[in-house]
Amino acid sequence: MSGAILVLSGPSGAGKSTIIDSASNRIGEYYFSISTTTREPREGEVHGVDYYFVSKEEFEEDIKAGQFLEYATVHSNYYGTSLKPVKEALEMGKLVIFDIDVQGHRLVRAKMGDLVTSAFITPPSLKELERRLYGRSTDKSYIIEQRIENAKEEIKAIGEFDFVIINDIIDRASLEFATIANASRLKLSKQELENLVVQWENGLS
Amino acid sequence: MSGAILVLSGPSGAGKSTIIDSASNRIGEYYFSISTTTREPREGEVHGVDYYFVSKEEFEEDIKAGQFLEYATVHSNYYGTSLKPVKEALEMGKLVIFDIDVQGHRLVRAKMGDLVTSAFITPPSLKELERRLYGRSTDKSYIIEQRIENAKEEIKAIGEFDFVIINDIIDRASLEFATIANASRLKLSKQELENLVVQWENGLS
Numbered sequence: 001m002s003g004a005i006l007v008l009s010g011p012s013g014a015g016k017s018t019i020i021d022s023a024s025n026r027i028g029e030y031y032f033s034i035s036t037t038t039r040e041p042r043e044g045e046v047h048g049v050d051y052y053f054v055s056k057e058e059f060e061e062d063i064k065a066g067q068f069l070e071y072a073t074v075h076s077n078y079y080g081t082s083l084k085p086v087k088e089a090l091e092m093g094k095l096v097i098f099d100i101d102v103q104g105h106r107l108v109r110a111k112m113g114d115l116v117t118s119a120f121i122t123p124p125s126l127k128e129l130e131r132r133l134y135g136r137s138t139d140k141s142y143i144i145e146q147r148i149e150n151a152k153e154e155i156k157a158i159g160e161f162d163f164v165i166i167n168d169i170i171d172r173a174s175l176e177f178a179t180i181a182n183a184s185r186l187k188l189s190k191q192e193l194e195n196l197v198v199q200w201e202n203g204l205s
Numbered sequence: 206m207s208g209a210i211l212v213l214s215g216p217s218g219a220g221k222s223t224i225i226d227s228a229s230n231r232i233g234e235y236y237f238s239i240s241t242t243t244r245e246p247r248e249g250e251v252h253g254v255d256y257y258f259v260s261k262e263e264f265e266e267d268i269k270a271g272q273f274l275e276y277a278t279v280h281s282n283y284y285g286t287s288l289k290p291v292k293e294a295l296e297m298g299k300l301v302i303f304d305i306d307v308q309g310h311r312l313v314r315a316k317m318g319d320l321v322t323s324a325f326i327t328p329p330s331l332k333e334l335e336r337r338l339y340g341r342s343t344d345k346s347y348i349i350e351q352r353i354e355n356a357k358e359e360i361k362a363i364g365e366f367d368f369v370i371i372n373d374i375i376d377r378a379s380l381e382f383a384t385i386a387n388a389s390r391l392k393l394s395k396q397e398l399e400n401l402v403v404q405w406e407n408g409l410s
Contacts, residue, residue, distance in 0.1 A: 124405070125407075125408045126405055155402055158398055159398050163392060163393075166401075183385050186369070186370070186384065190364065197360055197361070199330070200360055201330075201360070203332035
Protein backbone atom coordinates (compact mmCIF):
# COMPACT_ATOMS: atom_id res chain seq x y z
CA MET A 1 0.00 0.00 0.00
CA SER A 2 1.52 3.29 -1.09
CA GLY A 3 0.59 6.59 0.48
CA ALA A 4 -1.82 9.27 -0.65
CA ILE A 5 -1.74 13.02 -1.20
CA LEU A 6 -4.16 15.61 0.15
CA VAL A 7 -3.76 19.09 -1.32
CA LEU A 8 -5.24 22.03 0.57
CA SER A 9 -5.49 25.40 -1.08
CA GLY A 10 -7.29 28.60 -0.27
CA PRO A 11 -6.65 32.23 0.54
CA SER A 12 -4.09 33.22 3.11
CA GLY A 13 -6.28 33.85 6.15
CA ALA A 14 -8.65 30.95 5.42
CA GLY A 15 -7.48 29.17 8.56
CA LYS A 16 -5.82 26.16 6.92
CA SER A 17 -3.19 25.66 9.65
CA THR A 18 -5.75 25.99 12.43
CA ILE A 19 -7.99 23.42 10.77
CA ILE A 20 -5.17 20.91 10.29
CA ASP A 21 -3.97 21.36 13.87
CA SER A 22 -7.42 20.94 15.39
CA ALA A 23 -8.14 17.83 13.30
CA SER A 24 -4.78 16.16 13.84
CA ASN A 25 -6.03 13.77 16.54
CA ARG A 26 -8.76 12.50 14.20
CA ILE A 27 -6.77 11.80 11.04
CA GLY A 28 -4.07 9.34 12.05
CA GLU A 29 -0.43 9.70 11.08
CA TYR A 30 0.42 12.10 8.28
CA TYR A 31 3.36 14.00 6.84
CA PHE A 32 2.80 17.71 6.45
CA SER A 33 4.83 18.90 3.52
CA ILE A 34 6.87 21.95 4.47
CA SER A 35 7.24 24.40 1.62
CA THR A 36 10.43 26.22 0.76
CA THR A 37 10.22 29.96 0.21
CA THR A 38 12.32 33.01 -0.45
CA ARG A 39 9.94 35.36 1.36
CA GLU A 40 10.87 36.89 4.71
CA PRO A 41 9.69 34.99 7.85
CA ARG A 42 6.74 36.60 9.63
CA GLU A 43 7.01 37.18 13.36
CA GLY A 44 6.98 33.84 15.12
CA GLU A 45 7.62 31.72 12.03
CA VAL A 46 10.32 29.10 12.43
CA HIS A 47 12.66 27.70 9.77
CA GLY A 48 11.93 23.98 9.25
CA VAL A 49 8.51 24.24 10.92
CA ASP A 50 6.52 26.84 8.99
CA TYR A 51 8.75 26.98 5.94
CA TYR A 52 12.27 26.35 4.85
CA PHE A 53 13.44 29.93 4.39
CA VAL A 54 16.15 30.15 1.75
CA SER A 55 17.78 32.77 -0.41
CA LYS A 56 16.76 33.40 -4.00
CA GLU A 57 20.11 31.97 -5.13
CA GLU A 58 19.63 28.70 -3.21
CA PHE A 59 16.10 28.33 -4.56
CA GLU A 60 17.20 28.83 -8.14
CA GLU A 61 19.97 26.26 -7.74
CA ASP A 62 17.40 23.69 -6.57
CA ILE A 63 15.18 24.50 -9.55
CA LYS A 64 18.11 23.81 -11.88
CA ALA A 65 18.81 20.54 -10.04
CA GLY A 66 15.18 19.41 -10.60
CA GLN A 67 14.53 19.11 -6.88
CA PHE A 68 11.04 20.64 -6.85
CA LEU A 69 7.80 18.76 -7.27
CA GLU A 70 6.24 22.16 -7.94
CA TYR A 71 7.18 25.78 -7.51
CA ALA A 72 5.77 29.16 -8.37
CA THR A 73 6.29 32.85 -7.93
CA VAL A 74 3.74 34.61 -5.74
CA HIS A 75 4.00 38.27 -4.74
CA SER A 76 7.59 38.35 -6.15
CA ASN A 77 8.69 35.47 -3.93
CA TYR A 78 9.41 31.83 -4.79
CA TYR A 79 7.39 29.08 -3.10
CA GLY A 80 8.07 25.40 -3.81
CA THR A 81 7.81 21.80 -2.64
CA SER A 82 10.89 19.58 -2.55
CA LEU A 83 10.30 16.19 -4.10
CA LYS A 84 12.51 14.03 -1.86
CA PRO A 85 10.70 14.13 1.51
CA VAL A 86 7.35 13.68 -0.27
CA LYS A 87 8.55 10.55 -2.08
CA GLU A 88 9.97 9.13 1.14
CA ALA A 89 6.71 9.69 3.04
CA LEU A 90 4.65 8.16 0.21
CA GLU A 91 6.90 5.09 0.15
CA MET A 92 6.24 4.67 3.86
CA GLY A 93 2.51 4.64 3.06
CA LYS A 94 1.82 7.98 4.72
CA LEU A 95 -0.80 10.56 3.90
CA VAL A 96 1.08 13.63 2.67
CA ILE A 97 -0.71 16.93 3.24
CA PHE A 98 0.18 19.96 1.12
CA ASP A 99 -0.76 23.54 1.89
CA ILE A 100 -0.12 25.10 -1.52
CA ASP A 101 -1.79 27.55 -3.88
CA VAL A 102 -4.04 26.78 -6.84
CA GLN A 103 -1.09 26.83 -9.25
CA GLY A 104 0.69 24.29 -7.04
CA HIS A 105 -2.43 22.13 -6.96
CA ARG A 106 -2.46 22.02 -10.77
CA LEU A 107 1.18 21.01 -10.92
CA VAL A 108 0.93 18.30 -8.25
CA ARG A 109 -2.20 16.92 -9.90
CA ALA A 110 -0.48 16.87 -13.28
CA LYS A 111 2.46 14.91 -11.88
CA MET A 112 0.84 12.61 -9.30
CA GLY A 113 -2.87 12.91 -10.08
CA ASP A 114 -3.78 9.32 -9.24
CA LEU A 115 -2.68 9.88 -5.62
CA VAL A 116 -4.32 13.28 -5.15
CA THR A 117 -7.47 14.35 -3.31
CA SER A 118 -7.91 18.09 -2.94
CA ALA A 119 -9.91 20.58 -0.90
CA PHE A 120 -10.31 24.32 -1.20
CA ILE A 121 -10.63 26.04 2.18
CA THR A 122 -12.13 29.51 2.34
CA PRO A 123 -13.72 31.93 4.79
CA PRO A 124 -17.46 32.29 4.08
CA SER A 125 -17.04 35.57 2.16
CA LEU A 126 -14.57 38.08 0.84
CA LYS A 127 -15.72 40.54 3.53
CA GLU A 128 -14.91 38.00 6.24
CA LEU A 129 -11.50 37.31 4.70
CA GLU A 130 -10.71 41.04 4.77
CA ARG A 131 -11.82 41.24 8.38
CA ARG A 132 -9.55 38.35 9.37
CA LEU A 133 -6.52 39.57 7.44
CA TYR A 134 -6.69 43.12 8.84
CA GLY A 135 -7.53 41.71 12.29
CA ARG A 136 -4.43 39.52 12.26
CA SER A 137 -2.39 42.62 11.36
CA THR A 138 1.00 40.90 11.26
CA ASP A 139 1.46 42.13 7.73
CA LYS A 140 1.76 45.57 6.25
CA SER A 141 -1.42 46.79 4.56
CA TYR A 142 0.03 46.69 1.02
CA ILE A 143 0.78 42.97 1.62
CA ILE A 144 -2.76 42.38 2.87
CA GLU A 145 -4.16 44.15 -0.18
CA GLN A 146 -2.05 41.90 -2.38
CA ARG A 147 -3.38 38.80 -0.53
CA ILE A 148 -6.96 39.95 -1.06
CA GLU A 149 -6.39 40.50 -4.79
CA ASN A 150 -4.83 37.05 -4.90
CA ALA A 151 -7.80 35.51 -3.07
CA LYS A 152 -10.19 36.99 -5.65
CA GLU A 153 -8.21 35.17 -8.33
CA GLU A 154 -7.85 31.91 -6.38
CA ILE A 155 -11.59 31.55 -5.69
CA LYS A 156 -12.11 31.29 -9.47
CA ALA A 157 -10.26 27.94 -9.40
CA ILE A 158 -12.59 26.46 -6.77
CA GLY A 159 -14.19 24.11 -9.32
CA GLU A 160 -10.87 22.30 -9.82
CA PHE A 161 -11.00 20.88 -6.29
CA ASP A 162 -12.65 17.66 -5.13
CA PHE A 163 -14.08 19.29 -2.02
CA VAL A 164 -14.77 22.72 -0.56
CA ILE A 165 -14.56 23.55 3.13
CA ILE A 166 -16.23 26.78 4.23
CA ASN A 167 -14.38 27.80 7.37
CA ASP A 168 -17.22 29.49 9.18
CA ILE A 169 -17.51 27.43 12.37
CA ILE A 170 -14.08 25.99 13.13
CA ASP A 171 -15.35 22.76 14.75
CA ARG A 172 -17.42 21.91 11.71
CA ALA A 173 -14.64 22.82 9.29
CA SER A 174 -12.24 20.68 11.30
CA LEU A 175 -14.59 17.68 11.24
CA GLU A 176 -15.14 18.07 7.51
CA PHE A 177 -11.40 18.24 6.97
CA ALA A 178 -10.88 15.05 9.02
CA THR A 179 -13.54 13.24 6.98
CA ILE A 180 -11.90 14.27 3.72
CA ALA A 181 -8.42 13.36 5.00
CA ASN A 182 -9.55 9.90 6.09
CA ALA A 183 -11.31 9.31 2.77
CA SER A 184 -8.25 10.44 0.82
CA ARG A 185 -6.23 7.62 2.42
CA LEU A 186 -8.59 5.13 0.75
CA LYS A 187 -7.77 6.31 -2.74
CA LEU A 188 -5.71 3.73 -4.64
CA SER A 189 -3.07 4.63 -7.22
CA LYS A 190 -3.20 3.19 -10.75
CA GLN A 191 -0.35 0.86 -9.81
CA GLU A 192 -2.19 -0.40 -6.73
CA LEU A 193 -5.35 -0.96 -8.78
CA GLU A 194 -3.43 -2.97 -11.38
CA ASN A 195 -1.80 -5.11 -8.70
CA LEU A 196 -5.15 -5.59 -6.99
CA VAL A 197 -6.85 -6.92 -10.13
CA VAL A 198 -4.02 -9.39 -10.81
CA GLN A 199 -4.00 -10.61 -7.22
CA TRP A 200 -7.78 -10.75 -7.10
CA GLU A 201 -7.98 -13.06 -10.12
CA ASN A 202 -5.15 -15.29 -8.93
CA GLY A 203 -6.38 -15.54 -5.37
CA LEU A 204 -3.14 -14.19 -3.91
CA SER A 205 -4.77 -11.81 -1.46
CA MET B 206 -27.49 22.94 -0.47
CA SER B 207 -28.49 20.15 -2.84
CA GLY B 208 -27.89 16.49 -2.05
CA ALA B 209 -25.16 14.17 -3.21
CA ILE B 210 -24.93 10.75 -4.82
CA LEU B 211 -22.85 7.79 -3.68
CA VAL B 212 -22.69 4.91 -6.15
CA LEU B 213 -21.66 1.48 -4.88
CA SER B 214 -20.82 -1.26 -7.32
CA GLY B 215 -19.20 -4.64 -7.01
CA PRO B 216 -19.88 -8.31 -7.51
CA SER B 217 -23.01 -9.91 -6.14
CA GLY B 218 -21.67 -11.50 -2.94
CA ALA B 219 -19.34 -8.61 -2.12
CA GLY B 220 -21.39 -7.78 0.95
CA LYS B 221 -22.66 -4.36 -0.10
CA SER B 222 -25.96 -4.56 1.81
CA THR B 223 -24.24 -5.80 4.98
CA ILE B 224 -21.74 -2.94 4.81
CA ILE B 225 -24.43 -0.29 4.33
CA ASP B 226 -26.54 -1.72 7.16
CA SER B 227 -23.65 -1.91 9.59
CA ALA B 228 -22.51 1.65 8.78
CA SER B 229 -25.97 3.23 8.83
CA ASN B 230 -25.62 4.66 12.35
CA ARG B 231 -22.39 6.45 11.33
CA ILE B 232 -23.47 8.12 8.11
CA GLY B 233 -26.47 10.28 9.04
CA GLU B 234 -29.67 10.38 7.06
CA TYR B 235 -29.63 8.96 3.56
CA TYR B 236 -32.00 7.69 0.89
CA PHE B 237 -31.18 4.23 -0.40
CA SER B 238 -32.27 4.02 -4.01
CA ILE B 239 -34.36 0.90 -4.56
CA SER B 240 -33.84 -0.60 -7.98
CA THR B 241 -36.61 -1.92 -10.16
CA THR B 242 -36.07 -5.37 -11.70
CA THR B 243 -37.80 -8.01 -13.76
CA ARG B 244 -35.89 -10.89 -12.12
CA GLU B 245 -37.62 -13.27 -9.74
CA PRO B 246 -37.40 -12.42 -6.02
CA ARG B 247 -34.96 -14.61 -4.05
CA GLU B 248 -36.19 -16.23 -0.88
CA GLY B 249 -36.80 -13.53 1.74
CA GLU B 250 -36.67 -10.61 -0.66
CA VAL B 251 -39.49 -8.11 -0.25
CA HIS B 252 -41.10 -5.90 -2.92
CA GLY B 253 -40.45 -2.23 -2.12
CA VAL B 254 -37.59 -3.08 0.25
CA ASP B 255 -35.02 -5.08 -1.71
CA TYR B 256 -36.34 -4.24 -5.18
CA TYR B 257 -39.46 -3.19 -6.95
CA PHE B 258 -40.29 -6.44 -8.72
CA VAL B 259 -42.18 -5.76 -11.93
CA SER B 260 -43.07 -7.57 -15.13
CA LYS B 261 -41.09 -7.19 -18.33
CA GLU B 262 -44.05 -5.35 -19.88
CA GLU B 263 -44.27 -2.81 -17.03
CA PHE B 264 -40.51 -2.20 -17.19
CA GLU B 265 -40.59 -1.61 -20.93
CA GLU B 266 -43.45 0.86 -20.56
CA ASP B 267 -41.43 2.87 -18.03
CA ILE B 268 -38.46 2.87 -20.40
CA LYS B 269 -40.66 4.35 -23.13
CA ALA B 270 -41.98 6.96 -20.69
CA GLY B 271 -38.39 8.05 -19.89
CA GLN B 272 -38.78 7.25 -16.21
CA PHE B 273 -35.37 5.63 -15.68
CA LEU B 274 -32.21 7.41 -14.64
CA GLU B 275 -30.38 4.31 -15.84
CA TYR B 276 -31.27 0.75 -16.74
CA ALA B 277 -29.54 -2.30 -18.14
CA THR B 278 -30.01 -5.94 -18.94
CA VAL B 279 -28.05 -8.36 -16.75
CA HIS B 280 -28.42 -12.15 -16.94
CA SER B 281 -31.48 -11.67 -19.23
CA ASN B 282 -33.27 -9.47 -16.68
CA TYR B 283 -33.86 -5.74 -16.59
CA TYR B 284 -32.52 -3.67 -13.70
CA GLY B 285 -33.14 0.07 -13.48
CA THR B 286 -33.34 3.16 -11.30
CA SER B 287 -36.43 5.38 -11.41
CA LEU B 288 -35.58 9.05 -11.67
CA LYS B 289 -38.41 10.56 -9.60
CA PRO B 290 -37.58 9.41 -6.03
CA VAL B 291 -33.89 10.21 -6.64
CA LYS B 292 -34.69 13.79 -7.70
CA GLU B 293 -36.98 14.25 -4.71
CA ALA B 294 -34.34 13.03 -2.27
CA LEU B 295 -31.66 15.25 -3.85
CA GLU B 296 -33.93 18.29 -3.62
CA MET B 297 -34.34 17.57 0.09
CA GLY B 298 -30.53 17.69 0.37
CA LYS B 299 -30.18 14.00 1.11
CA LEU B 300 -27.32 11.65 0.33
CA VAL B 301 -28.66 9.16 -2.21
CA ILE B 302 -26.96 5.77 -2.18
CA PHE B 303 -27.10 3.53 -5.27
CA ASP B 304 -26.26 -0.16 -5.34
CA ILE B 305 -25.89 -0.62 -9.09
CA ASP B 306 -23.53 -2.36 -11.52
CA VAL B 307 -20.60 -0.87 -13.42
CA GLN B 308 -22.79 -0.08 -16.42
CA GLY B 309 -25.21 1.78 -14.13
CA HIS B 310 -22.30 3.69 -12.60
CA ARG B 311 -21.25 4.90 -16.04
CA LEU B 312 -24.78 6.07 -16.87
CA VAL B 313 -25.34 7.87 -13.56
CA ARG B 314 -21.94 9.54 -13.83
CA ALA B 315 -22.69 10.64 -17.39
CA LYS B 316 -25.99 12.23 -16.31
CA MET B 317 -25.22 13.59 -12.84
CA GLY B 318 -21.43 13.40 -12.65
CA ASP B 319 -20.94 16.54 -10.58
CA LEU B 320 -22.94 15.00 -7.71
CA VAL B 321 -21.34 11.55 -7.83
CA THR B 322 -18.79 9.87 -5.59
CA SER B 323 -18.30 6.16 -6.23
CA ALA B 324 -16.83 3.11 -4.55
CA PHE B 325 -16.22 -0.41 -5.81
CA ILE B 326 -16.74 -3.04 -3.12
CA THR B 327 -15.21 -6.46 -3.57
CA PRO B 328 -14.26 -9.55 -1.58
CA PRO B 329 -10.46 -9.86 -1.31
CA SER B 330 -10.20 -12.41 -4.14
CA LEU B 331 -12.12 -14.32 -6.79
CA LYS B 332 -11.63 -17.50 -4.70
CA GLU B 333 -13.25 -15.84 -1.69
CA LEU B 334 -16.14 -14.57 -3.84
CA GLU B 335 -16.75 -18.14 -5.09
CA ARG B 336 -16.66 -19.45 -1.53
CA ARG B 337 -19.23 -16.86 -0.39
CA LEU B 338 -21.58 -17.33 -3.33
CA TYR B 339 -21.63 -21.15 -3.03
CA GLY B 340 -21.83 -20.85 0.77
CA ARG B 341 -24.89 -18.61 0.55
CA SER B 342 -26.50 -21.22 -1.76
CA THR B 343 -29.76 -19.38 -2.25
CA ASP B 344 -29.22 -19.52 -6.00
CA LYS B 345 -28.97 -22.39 -8.46
CA SER B 346 -25.42 -23.18 -9.48
CA TYR B 347 -25.83 -21.98 -13.08
CA ILE B 348 -26.86 -18.58 -11.68
CA ILE B 349 -23.83 -18.53 -9.39
CA GLU B 350 -21.57 -19.39 -12.33
CA GLN B 351 -23.10 -16.50 -14.26
CA ARG B 352 -22.47 -14.14 -11.32
CA ILE B 353 -18.84 -15.25 -11.16
CA GLU B 354 -18.31 -14.65 -14.86
CA ASN B 355 -19.95 -11.27 -14.42
CA ALA B 356 -17.66 -10.45 -11.47
CA LYS B 357 -14.59 -11.21 -13.62
CA GLU B 358 -15.83 -8.60 -16.09
CA GLU B 359 -16.86 -6.04 -13.45
CA ILE B 360 -13.47 -6.05 -11.69
CA LYS B 361 -11.93 -4.72 -14.93
CA ALA B 362 -13.88 -1.48 -14.38
CA ILE B 363 -12.42 -0.93 -10.88
CA GLY B 364 -10.28 1.99 -12.12
CA GLU B 365 -13.40 4.01 -12.97
CA PHE B 366 -14.30 4.35 -9.29
CA ASP B 367 -13.16 7.01 -6.84
CA PHE B 368 -12.57 4.49 -4.06
CA VAL B 369 -12.16 0.75 -3.54
CA ILE B 370 -13.33 -1.10 -0.44
CA ILE B 371 -11.90 -4.58 0.07
CA ASN B 372 -14.49 -6.38 2.15
CA ASP B 373 -12.17 -8.66 4.08
CA ILE B 374 -12.85 -7.63 7.68
CA ILE B 375 -16.42 -6.34 7.85
CA ASP B 376 -15.77 -3.78 10.64
CA ARG B 377 -12.99 -2.18 8.66
CA ALA B 378 -14.98 -2.22 5.42
CA SER B 379 -17.93 -0.67 7.23
CA LEU B 380 -15.77 2.12 8.70
CA GLU B 381 -14.20 2.81 5.31
CA PHE B 382 -17.64 2.97 3.75
CA ALA B 383 -18.85 5.44 6.42
CA THR B 384 -15.80 7.64 5.81
CA ILE B 385 -16.45 7.69 2.06
CA ALA B 386 -20.19 8.33 2.56
CA ASN B 387 -19.53 11.28 4.87
CA ALA B 388 -16.96 12.72 2.48
CA SER B 389 -19.33 12.34 -0.48
CA ARG B 390 -21.81 14.66 1.26
CA LEU B 391 -19.18 17.42 1.12
CA LYS B 392 -18.97 17.36 -2.66
CA LEU B 393 -20.54 20.45 -4.23
CA SER B 394 -22.33 20.45 -7.57
CA LYS B 395 -21.31 22.84 -10.36
CA GLN B 396 -24.40 24.91 -9.60
CA GLU B 397 -23.53 25.15 -5.90
CA LEU B 398 -19.95 26.16 -6.75
CA GLU B 399 -21.16 28.91 -9.09
CA ASN B 400 -23.56 30.25 -6.46
CA LEU B 401 -20.83 30.07 -3.84
CA VAL B 402 -18.38 32.17 -5.86
CA VAL B 403 -21.00 34.85 -6.54
CA GLN B 404 -22.08 35.00 -2.89
CA TRP B 405 -18.49 34.93 -1.71
CA GLU B 406 -17.54 38.00 -3.74
CA ASN B 407 -20.68 39.92 -2.79
CA GLY B 408 -20.50 39.07 0.87
CA LEU B 409 -23.97 37.51 0.95
CA SER B 410 -23.00 34.47 3.01
